[in-house]
Amino acid sequence: MSENSERRVVSVIVINEASVLSRITDLFSGRGYNITSLTVAPIPDSKYSRLTIVTSGSIRVIEQITKQLHKLIPVLRVYEHSDIVEKEMALVKFPITENITDINTLCEAYNGKIVNVGDNVIIAMVADEPQRVENFLKAIKRYNPKEIVRSGAVALER
Amino acid sequence: MQISGAQMVIEALKCEGVDTVFGYPGGAIMNVYDEIYKQESFEHILTRHEQAAVHAAEGYAKSSGKVGVAMITSGPGFTNAVTGLADAYMDSIPLVVISGQVPMSLIGTDAFQEIDAVGISRSCTKHNYLVTDAADLPRVLKEAFYIAASGRPGPVHVDIPKDVTAQIEEFDYDIKLELETYKPHVKGNPRQIKKAIEAMAKAKRPLFYLGGGIINANAAYEVRDLVHRTGIPAVETFMARGVLSYDDELLIGMLGMHGSYASNMAMSETDLVIALGARFDDRVTGKLSEFAKNAGVIHVDIDPASISKLVNADYPIVGDVKNVVNEMLNLCDSIKSEKYEAWRENVNNFNELHPLTFHEDSERIKPQWVIKRVGELLGDDANITTDVGQHQMWTGQFYPFTRPRQFTSSGGLGTMGFGFPAAMGVKAASPDKTSINFTGDGSILMNVQELMTAVEKKLPVINIILNNNYLGMVRQWQTLFYDKRHAETDLSVQPDFVKLSEAFGGIGYRVHTKEEFDAALKDAVEKNIVAFIEVIVHRMENVMPMVPAGGSLFNMMLLEKKGSK
Numbered sequence: 001m002s003e004n005s006e007r008r009v010v011s012v013i014v015i016n017e018a019s020v021l022s023r024i025t026d027l028f029s030g031r032g033y034n035i036t037s038l039t040v041a042p043i044p045d046s047k048y049s050r051l052t053i054v055t056s057g058s059i060r061v062i063e064q065i066t067k068q069l070h071k072l073i074p075v076l077r078v079y080e081h082s083d084i085v086e087k088e089m090a091l092v093k094f095p096i097t098e099n100i101t102d103i104n105t106l107c108e109a110y111n112g113k114i115v116n117v118g119d120n121v122i123i124a125m126v127a128d129e130p131q132r133v134e135n136f137l138k139a140i141k142r143y144n145p146k147e148i149v150r151s152g153a154v155a156l157e158r
Numbered sequence: 159m160q161i162s163g164a165q166m167v168i169e170a171l172k173c174e175g176v177d178t179v180f181g182y183p184g185g186a187i188m189n190v191y192d193e194i195y196k197q198e199s200f201e202h203i204l205t206r207h208e209q210a211a212v213h214a215a216e217g218y219a220k221s222s223g224k225v226g227v228a229m230i231t232s233g234p235g236f237t238n239a240v241t242g243l244a245d246a247y248m249d250s251i252p253l254v255v256i257s258g259q260v261p262m263s264l265i266g267t268d269a270f271q272e273i274d275a276v277g278i279s280r281s282c283t284k285h286n287y288l289v290t291d292a293a294d295l296p297r298v299l300k301e302a303f304y305i306a307a308s309g310r311p312g313p314v315h316v317d318i319p320k321d322v323t324a325q326i327e328e329f330d331y332d333i334k335l336e337l338e339t340y341k342p343h344v345k346g347n348p349r350q351i352k353k354a355i356e357a358m359a360k361a362k363r364p365l366f367y368l369g370g371g372i373i374n375a376n377a378a379y380e381v382r383d384l385v386h387r388t389g390i391p392a393v394e395t396f397m398a399r400g401v402l403s404y405d406d407e408l409l410i411g412m413l414g415m416h417g418s419y420a421s422n423m424a425m426s427e428t429d430l431v432i433a434l435g436a437r438f439d440d441r442v443t444g445k446l447s448e449f450a451k452n453a454g455v456i457h458v459d460i461d462p463a464s465i466s467k468l469v470n471a472d473y474p475i476v477g478d479v480k481n482v483v484n485e486m487l488n489l490c491d492s493i494k495s496e497k498y499e500a501w502r503e504n505v506n507n508f509n510e511l512h513p514l515t516f517h518e519d520s521e522r523i524k525p526q527w528v529i530k531r532v533g534e535l536l537g538d539d540a541n542i543t544t545d546v547g548q549h550q551m552w553t554g555q556f557y558p559f560t561r562p563r564q565f566t567s568s569g570g571l572g573t574m575g576f577g578f579p580a581a582m583g584v585k586a587a588s589p590d591k592t593s594i595n596f597t598g599d600g601s602i603l604m605n606v607q608e609l610m611t612a613v614e615k616k617l618p619v620i621n622i623i624l625n626n627n628y629l630g631m632v633r634q635w636q637t638l639f640y641d642k643r644h645a646e647t648d649l650s651v652q653p654d655f656v657k658l659s660e661a662f663g664g665i666g667y668r669v670h671t672k673e674e675f676d677a678a679l680k681d682a683v684e685k686n687i688v689a690f691i692e693v694i695v696h697r698m699e700n701v702m703p704m705v706p707a708g709g710s711l712f713n714m715m716l717l718e719k720k721g722s723k
Contacts, residue, residue, distance in 0.1 A: 019288070068463050071462075071463055073285045076338065
C-alpha cells in the first residue's frame with residue numbers, strides 16, 4: 001500500500017448460496033487486499049445477501065477490488081461508496097464495581113445505553129460512526145472494560 | 159426422463175456435443191465411469207495421470223475452439239488435476255472438469271480420498287460447483303459449459319459426491335439459463351471505439367499490441383484485416399503467435415522478455431499502444447514505469463479487470479475483441495496508412511540493426527536451428543505445442559506460425575510437463591495435422607508416462623527433445639545472474655530417451671547432426687507413431703535477446719556479435 005492508501009467502504013450484493021463468502025474472502029487474501037472489517041447478512045425477502053467491507057488501498061487497488069469482486073459469478077452488484085451513512089455497533093463488558101452512572105452517560109453520548117446488568121458485570125452498547133465508536137472505546141478505558149466486541153461497519157449510500 | 163446423476167453427466171455431455179473426454183477413473187467417480195462404459199456418444203481417452211488429462215483437454219480446447227472436458231476422481235485424483243486447472247485459468251482456456259467426491263454423508267469426516275476440492279479449486283477456476291442434489295445437475299452442467307466458454311473463457315470445476323451420481327431425478331437439459339449475476343459485456347461502447355479510432359488517426363507512431371485474447375475470440379482474421387487496412391505495425395505476445403502470419407510485412411515480431419529488439423524498441427518509441435486482448439503481463443512489459451512511457455493506451459478486453467490493472471488505459475473498451483475490431487473496421491477509413499510510412503521504416507531499421515538470429519556452431523546443432531528447420535519442413539502442416547523453458551522461448555521466436563490455434567503453450571502458469579499431453583489433445587482435435595511438441599530434457603520427464611496414452615490411443619505426437627543436459631532456462635539465469643553457480647540444474651544423468659520411447663511402444667531417434675535430424679523427422683512423420691526425437695544440442699546456448707527481470711524493454715541484453723567471445 002505505498003501510493004496514498006485510504007480507507008474505503010465497499011458494498012457487495014451476492015446470491016445467498018453455499019461458499020459465497022469464502023469466494024469473497026479468498027479473493028481478498030489471494031490478491032493481497034486488506035479487509036479491515038466485514039459484515040454480512042441476508043437481504044430481507046430476496047435470495048441475496050449484502051456484505052459491507054471496509055478496506056484500504058490506493059485508487060488503483062480499490063478499482064481492482066471492485067472489478068475483481070464483480071467478476072465472481074454469484075456477485076450481483078458492487079458499490080464503492082463515497083457519500084454514505086455508516087454505522088457500527090460495539091458491546092462492552094464492565095465490572096459491576098465501576099461507576100454505572102458515568103458509563104451510562106458516556107454511552108448516551110454515543111447513541112447507546114446499558115443493555116444488561118448481571119451479578120458481576122454490566123454490558124453497554126453503542127451504535128455510531130466507526131470513528132466515534134473508536135473515540136468511545138478510548139474514553140471508556142478508565143472504567144476497566146473486561147471485553148469489547150465490535151460489529152464492523154454497515155453502510156448505505158445517501 | 160428420470161435418470162441417475164451419473165447418466166445425467168453423460169446426457170449433458172451429449173447435449174453439449176462433446177466428442178472427446180480425457181480422464182482417469184477412481185472410487186468416487188465410478189458411477190459415472192459405469193455409464194461411460196455403456197455410452198457411444200464420445201470417446202474417453204485414458205491418460206496415465208490426472209494432470210495430463212487436464213492438459214490434454216486444454217490442448218483439445220485450444221486447437222478446436224471448443225470446451226475441453228476432463229474427468230477425475232476425488233482426493234489425489236483431484237489434487238493431481240489442480241495444476242491443469244490453474245494452467246487453464248491463467249491462459250483463459252475453456253474447460254469443464256468433473257470430479258467425483260465422497261458421498262454427502264461422509265463429507266467433512268476425513269473420509270478415504272476426501273479433500274475439500276471446491277475449496278482448493280476456488281482460486282484457480284473461473285467458477286466451481288459442489289453439487290449436493292442430482293436435481294441441480296442439468297442446470298449446473300449447462301451453466302458450467304456456458305460460463306467456461308463465454309466472456310473471458312476459463313476452467314469450471316464441478317464436484318459431484320458419489321451418492322449424487324447414484325440419485326435418480328428428472329433430467330431436462332432444455333432449460334433456459336438465468337444467470338442474472340453473470341452477463342459478459344460483449345459489445346464495445348461505440349463512443350469509446352470512435353474516440354479510439356480518432357486517436358489512431360492522430361497518432362504518429364501507433365502500434366498494435368496483439369494478445370492471446372484475439373485467438374480465444376476467433377478474431378485473428380478480423381485483426382489481420384484491421385492491421386492491413388490501417389498500415390499500423392504490430393507486435394505479438396507469446397500467446398498471440400499466429401494471429402498474424404510470420405511473413406506479414408506489418409508484423410515486427412514478438413515482444414517482451416525474450417522478444418525481438420525491434421518489437422521492444424517499437425513498444426518503447428510508440429506514441430499510441432493499441433492493445434487487443436492482451437493483459438500487460440510482467441514478462442511482456444518489463445519495468446512498468448518505463449513501459450511505452452510516452453504513449454497513450456487503447457485497451458480492448460472482455461475482462462474489465464484486465465483494463466487499467468497495470469497500465470492505465472486512456473481509451474478503455476470493454477468488449478469482445480472480434481466485435482470491437484469489426485466496429486473499428488467500419489470506421490477505419492479515416493486512418494491513412496501513408497502517414498505511418500516513416501514509422502514503419504523506423505521499425506524496420508530496428509530489425510536490421512539487431513535482427514532476431516543466432517550463431518551456428520560447427521560442432522553441435524543449435525537448438526534454434528531445429529525449430530527453424532521444422533518450420534521449413536512442416537510449416538503450416540504442423541500444430542505446435544511446447545513445454546516450458548528455453549525451447550519454449552525459441553519456439554516463440556523462431557517457428558514460422560501462419561495461423562491462429564496453430565500454437566499451444568503454457569504461457570501464464572509456465573507448467574513444465576504441459577507440452578506432451580497438450581499435444582495429444584491437439585492431435586485428438588486436429589488429426590489431419592502433424593502434432594509437434596518441442597520440449598526439453600527437463601520438461602519431457604514431467605509427464606513422460608503419457609507415452610502409454612499416446613501409444614494406446616494412436617495419438618502420434620512427435621516430441622522433439624532439445625537435449626542440452628541442463629534445466630536450460632534456470633541454468634541461463636544462474637549463468638547470467640548467479641555468477642555461474644549452476645545449482646541443481648545439471649541434468650547429466652539421464653534416461654536413454656530412445657529406449658524410453660521404445661519401452662512404451664513408441665519410436666525413438668538420437669540425433670547429432672542436421673542430416674540425421676532431417677531423416678529422423680521425415681521417418682517419424684511417415685511412420686505416424688509416437689516419437690521421441692532427441693537432439694543433442696549446444697549445452698550453453700542462451701535465449702537472446704533478453705530483458706532481465708524488472709528491467710526496461712529498451713535495455714536488452716543482445717546476442718553477442720559473432721567472434722566477439
